[in-house]
Amino acid sequence: SYELTQPPSVSVSPGQTARITCSADALPKKYVYWYQQKSGQAPVLVIYEDNKRPSGIPERFSGSSSGTMATLTISGAQVEDEADYFCSSIDSSGIHRVVFGGGTKLTVL
Amino acid sequence: QVQLVESGGGVVQPGGSLRLSCEVSGFTFNNYGMHWVRQAPGKGLEWVAFIRYDGSNRFYADSVKGRFIISRDNSKTMYLQMSSLRSEDTAVYYCAKDSDYRFGYIDYWGQGTLVTVSA
Numbered sequence A: 001s002y003e004l005t006q007p008p009s010v011s012v013s014p015g016q017t018a019r020i021t022c023s024a025d026a027l028p029k030k031y032v033y034w035y036q037q038k039s040g041q042a043p044v045l046v047i048y049e050d051n052k053r054p055s056g057i058p059e060r061f062s063g064s065s066s067g068t069m070a071t072l073t074i075s076g077a078q079v080e081d082e083a084d085y086f087c088s089s090i091d092s093s094g095i096h097r098v099v100f101g102g103g104t105k106l107t108v109l
Numbered sequence B: 001q002v003q004l005v006e007s008g009g010g011v012v013q014p015g016g017s018l019r020l021s022c023e024v025s026g027f028t029f030n031n032y033g034m035h036w037v038r039q040a041p042g043k044g045l046e047w048v049a050f051i052r053y054d055g056s057n058r059f060y061a062d063s064v065k066g067r068f069i070i071s072r073d074n075s076k077t078m079y080l081q082m083s084s085l086r087s088e089d090t091a092v093y094y095c096a097k098d099s100d101y102r103f104g105y106i107d108y109w110g111q112g113t114l115v116t117v118s119a
Helices: none
Strands: A009-012 A018-024 A033-037 A044-047 A061-066 A069-074 A083-091 A097-100 A104-108 B003-007 B010-012 B018-025 B034-039 B045-051 B058-060 B068-073 B077-082 B091-098 B106-109 B113-117
Touching: A009 A018, A018 A083, A018 A104, A044 A061, A044 B106, A069 A083, A097 B045, B003 B091, B018 B034, B018 B091, B018 B113, B034 B068, B034 B077, B034 B106, B045 B068, B045 B077, B045 B091, B058 B068
Parallel strands: A009 A104, B010 B113
Antiparallel strands: A018 A069, A033 A044, A033 A083, A061 A069, A083 A097, A083 A104, B003 B018, B018 B077, B034 B045, B034 B091, B045 B058, B068 B077, B091 B106, B091 B113
């Protein structure tokens, strides 16, 4: 089965660059999507199809992908970016399903 | 703007049943697939089920297959009928919109409804 692995936590100071990785366990890697979930709130899509940013998402959020690894980069992280971040992909190799990584807690302080 | 509002959560005994609803607005409901995703307390996201725009195809996570049924009607509402509930089904259940009419990716989420399975 297709699985995604994220580090449990990442910590940066305000203004620094935060990088959160998402490793797929198989090739070919499929598109990766990133969701931000602040405490007590619903997830919000911040990156789709590896590197596209939905309207309304700040430019400091960017995504990249290489081989079996995808990366969410927050350039100049702000205190309000502190949240859980989940990567996701679509496994359509058999029965269609959405796969989520375990999530990364980003601390900005 | 896109809005998804879940309802129907609550406390239910193990082995019991519950039906969740998701009312949508702000987009043409009949043009998009829809998902249910859940999150156990303090845990990550777990995809539960998907239904195509016209209800012709439905997919389920192995953990709920045979116990949960996803459905939709023409009144901008999606449902999740949950049966034979177990303690491990305790979670916040999110309704989510797909980006496509087939099986794309989730682009919008509701605020969720809490289901607690406990004796």
